[in-house]
Amino acid sequence: MAHDYPEVEGGGSLILAWQVRNKKVLVIGGGEVAAGRILNLLNADAKVTLISPRDGLNDEVAYRVEQKQVEYMDKKFEPTDLDDPAITMVLTAIDDPEASTTIWKLCKEKRIAANIADVPPECDFYFGSVYRDGPLQIMVSTNGNGPKMANIVRRRIESTLPPTMGDAIKKVGALRKRLRQVAPGNEEGPKRMKWMSKVCVQWSLEDLCEMQPEDMDTLLESYEPDEVPTFTKVRSGKDDWEWQFDGSFGWACVV
Known part of the structure; x- marks a missing residue:
């Protein structure tokens, strides 16, 4: 029976983020x-x-x-x-x-x-060759075959990333900490992960960069019903359609 599983590709390294703080x-x-x-x-x-x-x-x-x-x-x-x-x-x-x-x-x-x-x-x-932007770290390794090539590949990746990526990740980290205070139980773990994933997917990088503590508080109110409102709705407190039409064109009434 054929399975849609990834093929094993040997010869690589197990790339880890090794925690050596205070060691x-x-x-x-x-x-x-x-x-x-x-x-x-x-x-x-x-x-x-x-x-x-x-x-x-x-x-x-x-x-x-x-x-x-x-x-x-x-x-x-x-x-x-x-x-x-x-x-x-x-x-x-x-x-x-x-x-x-x-x-x-x-x-x-x-x-x-x-x-x-x-x-x-x-x-x-x-x-490896490492790109660093605040909490974001990306390492490129060639398994010892070509350190200079790792540097070239890393620079190519770096050139494609927006300069706001690090700030967005910091904001997401702050939101996760606040979420754990709102839903601290271990049983909430799967829901927390799923909800945070939806936020990261549905909000743009620009939205995440602009997010302020008060926006986080408003956004977290939608965790219990498991919803993710748009940044516009969180910031304005209005539904999207209300934000898009503010009545500035007036109304015409024909009798």
Whole structure:
């Protein structure tokens, strides 16, 4: 019997949004690649520990150290540096393949997820090219095949997105929080998800960007009957037909 199910396409990666907020991540190396890794980690609110001789720091990494945005250890990596049980991830960015492989093997022994820069076989995960607009994050990955191509594809996607996308998502997030206050029970979960989906589909991006707290309050009054009024009706308090015709043309009465 034939089924309309997606075909399995192997060879990919499981792309996840890894939450590293307040978790300790060890970065080994202080050059340009390390600078990009460190910025990504700081944007995700990770606690970054950096190991690198000071003469190996580029200007950006040196700035992060100076601003105390990272915990810095001015030295070369030693195996005992992995003894801290709080370390949840290791990123290496050093120009020494043999040392990188040694670190990889040590991480495997300690079951620590690791990324060895520019050595795909020695990576538990890859970094992609990321587009960021407030809460919106889009990552393009080539599974280690072509980092530059990932950047080109990401820029193409970025060029097609409206500049208001991030603001609209922030407003939707605020509406979801208010909805949970209106309908907090677990049993309301399916209805909440369905109703929020209808709002996102039926309201335009421009509507969502313009939405104010008072509009959210009015909109939430329609949650219980499971309806989604238009933005025009929410803002004006009138039905669409009333809004479209305000009587400004007057009436003619022929006797």
